[in-house]
Amino acid sequence: MDSATTVACEPAEHRHSSRTHLFVIATLCWNEGSTPAHIRNMSAKGALIEAAVLPQPGSLIVLKRGSLEVSGRVAWVSARQAGLAFGTLVDVSDWMSKRANAQQDRIDEIVTQLKSQDVVQNDAIEASTAGSRELLQLLRSDLVQLGNTLAADVILVATHPEIQLVDIALQRVERILKHLS
Incomplete structure (x- = not known):
């Protein structure tokens, strides 16, 4: 990354x-x-x-x-x-x-794998309904709250850089919601 x-x-x-x-x-x-x-x-x-x-x-x-x-x-x-x-x-x-962080290589590998995958699956879009959209909006809200809470804990962020995955998951949900609109 x-x-x-x-x-x-x-x-x-x-x-x-x-x-x-x-x-x-x-x-x-x-x-x-x-x-x-x-x-x-x-x-x-x-x-x-x-x-x-x-x-x-x-x-x-x-x-x-x-x-x-x-x-x-x-x-x-x-x-x-x-x-x-x-x-x-x-x-x-x-x-x-x-190498600045012992776990950074692992994080970079995970991010690369996630970026290489298709973010919005056709099956998920076809199966979506208004209820699914509402569930995704609730998931988005939960991810925002979780990300903000975790990011506020500096020690946690410093020792667990994989917290970036919460932001990646949030971005995926937002792309799906945007595509469904």
Whole structure:
């Protein structure tokens, strides 16, 4: 599931290194709490992350992914995104590595298998009725609640990355519902 491309950013006074675009999950920790975060891009000196809850600009943070971690501060916050400035240089390739978490290879394999399967089976569509649609909507609601509850537990997310399967199941249900509409 990890994919990356390195691109040079537009010249900026405060940015002197290239950014690598990522889509990996990490944990952002600060004095008042912690939250799962998606790393969108990273350089040796900082990162762009997305998270539901973010600390204030200037807050000291630790970004963790598997056995990797880096300290720094929040440079800026805008809606669900934040720019992080690291206190030390990081090797971006380590953060891209599937080996950052011992279970990441297993998760990537499961995600690949799920993506390769046909999401909406013709038999399921033909057998669907208004009652089935209502059941799928209830299932969707349950999956959203379960996903939000599990994602709020940072320790659980850090030790069980397979929680991503709840989101994948939710996406499948949403595609079926969209197809039935």
